[in-house]
Amino acid sequence: MNGGPSGFNNAPVTKTFVIACALFTVFFGIQGRSFKLGLSYQDIFRKLSIWKLIASVFAFSSTPELMFGLYLLYYFRVFERQIGSNKYSVFILFSIMVSFFFEVMALAVLKDPTANLLTSGPYGLIFASFVPFYFDIPVSTWFRIFGVRFSDKSFIYLAGLQLLLSSWKRSLLPGICGILAGSLYRLNIFRIRRVKFPEFVATFFSRLSWPSAGTPPTAPARNLAGNVPYTTRQVERTYPSATAPSAIEPPEDSIATLVSMGFDRNSARQALVHARNDINAATNILLEAQSH
Structure with missing residues (x-):
């Protein structure tokens, strides 16, 4: 983890x-x-x-x-x-x-x-x-x-x-x-x-703590709950399908766990499919999608 x-x-x-x-x-x-x-x-x-x-x-x-x-x-x-x-x-x-x-x-x-x-x-x-x-x-x-x-x-x-x-x-x-x-x-x-x-607070800290010459990354849009609304396409871009996803339907409790962490249900399911139902790997996939 x-x-x-x-x-x-x-x-x-x-x-x-x-x-x-x-x-x-x-x-x-x-x-x-x-x-x-x-x-x-x-x-x-x-x-x-x-x-x-x-x-x-x-x-x-x-x-x-x-x-x-x-x-x-x-x-x-x-x-x-x-x-x-x-x-x-x-x-x-x-x-x-x-x-x-x-x-x-x-x-x-x-x-x-x-x-x-x-x-x-x-x-x-x-x-x-x-x-x-x-x-x-x-x-x-x-x-x-x-x-x-x-x-x-x-x-x-x-x-x-x-x-x-x-x-x-x-x-x-x-x-x-x-x-x-x-x-x-x-x-x-x-x-x-x-x-x-x-x-502007996030923008200020991005500029303050990121000394690169390029423009600091823009914070992703968030919904009313404060979470990034992921899409299946975002997850697929973050985790390319070069590795075949699991054919087993993700367990409902694993989906519920990711949803309780603030992730969208459909994106959580898609991430679990690509992560072969490994909840830790799926969490990382969703966090990677957030950073893009």
Whole structure:
């Protein structure tokens, strides 16, 4: 299982966010200030520092956290491709702000003015993304290692667990707050899932994060639900019929799984036919069609 087509194709917001996290982490790491970025009760309620607040959103406090964090952010670019850059930008802003609110509430309850209780980094966004990952990304492969059963999603969960426990209490609290933020987004509180930024936001990030000399790709048209209306012709162009499609009718539950991810039913069926009923391959076909 992967996050769809390789690279940051059709995911300019994710690319910009990943680059920002890497640059902030390297910058403060060189200065030896990474471990000073964690927010505490004193920072929030006594001497709020705006630069520290902004830096704490992007900069990880250690190299291992940076590696696991960027890996997860890179994988979760699949959600930007699924709902579009303008809605994904809202998801990012909502996750960061709501998780920060929960973190402030937790600091107010704990009231420890001497310790840095919260590690730095985009924990709110990363762990908010685990909510749609759990509900919307299907398991396509099961396997056993030393008698223990794993799925192809297990590696993402393990990376998340490693990041969640990387600084113990300092990272555990932001991770939990991120999960709460993702849950509220999924519950569509205040109808947040319908909100999206204007189209120029996606264009801005495309130009900002894509340094090629050519014109940045135009975002595909989307329907009212925020999903790309695929056609059979698009799927066939993405997945040429050089390889004979399966003659077996795709299972209804596989079609339903792809539809629940936001894909059109007819396109989902066609992709499954060409992928020989491999739901993971069919998902990649549909994501490739979106990027064209």
